[in-house]
Amino acid sequence: MSPVPSPTSVRLSDYLVSDAVVDHEHPSIRAQADRFRAAGDDPVARAEAAFRFVRDEVDHVIDAGDLRVTWRASDVLRERVGICHAKAHLLAALLRAQGIPAGFCYQELSALHGLNGVHLRGKWVRLDARGNRTGARGEFSLDEEKLAWPVDPARGERDHPEIHPAPAAVVVDFLMRAEPGPGWYEKGLPATL
Numbered sequence: 001m002s003p004v005p006s007p008t009s010v011r012l013s014d015y016l017v018s019d020a021v022v023d024h025e026h027p028s029i030r031a032q033a034d035r036f037r038a039a040g041d042d043p044v045a046r047a048e049a050a051f052r053f054v055r056d057e058v059d060h061v062i063d064a065g066d067l068r069v070t071w072r073a074s075d076v077l078r079e080r081v082g083i084c085h086a087k088a089h090l091l092a093a094l095l096r097a098q099g100i101p102a103g104f105c106y107q108e109l110s111a112l113h114g115l116n117g118v119h120l121r122g123k124w125v126r127l128d129a130r131g132n133r134t135g136a137r138g139e140f141s142l143d144e145e146k147l148a149w150p151v152d153p154a155r156g157e158r159d160h161p162e163i164h165p166a167p168a169a170v171v172v173d174f175l176m177r178a179e180p181g182p183g184w185y186e187k188g189l190p191a192t193l
Helices: 012-016 027-039 043-057 073-079 084-096 169-177
Strands: 102-108 112-120 123-127 158-164
Touching (some): 027 073, 043 084, 043 112, 084 112
């Protein structure tokens, strides 16, 4: 059974902030977010369009064999590539640019995996736009959690149901220091928060 997502802040406004990582005030983020408004006035339809864009149109570095490192949402959008954390930064920015509260969640798998918590229809849900190659199965759903990877407690894996307004500092620090090249994500990606 999936854990119940729980925000670490009671203020929805904390999940709409623009900063150096989730730079949703950037013109490219605003322009891309405006494209999702074509889905109509329903925030769920716009959120699903943003989710599918990040999941399907932005490559995961491992799946693509890409050597680049991205971490700022606008850079992930420009380069169209990122590790799970970078893709979560972009999805949060695209949603926040539309006034949809979005935060950050984590799973401890073989390394720390990043995904999003999103507030839609009066409740928090977790969404994982990692990308559906190499066995991942992340889907957009408000009714049933459909994350890219199931957690296996027997292997020592665990879910962190907390939804943070900002990305974890250990993740951002790692991404900012990472040097592009083969297997860069294997050189210090945090295993835990």
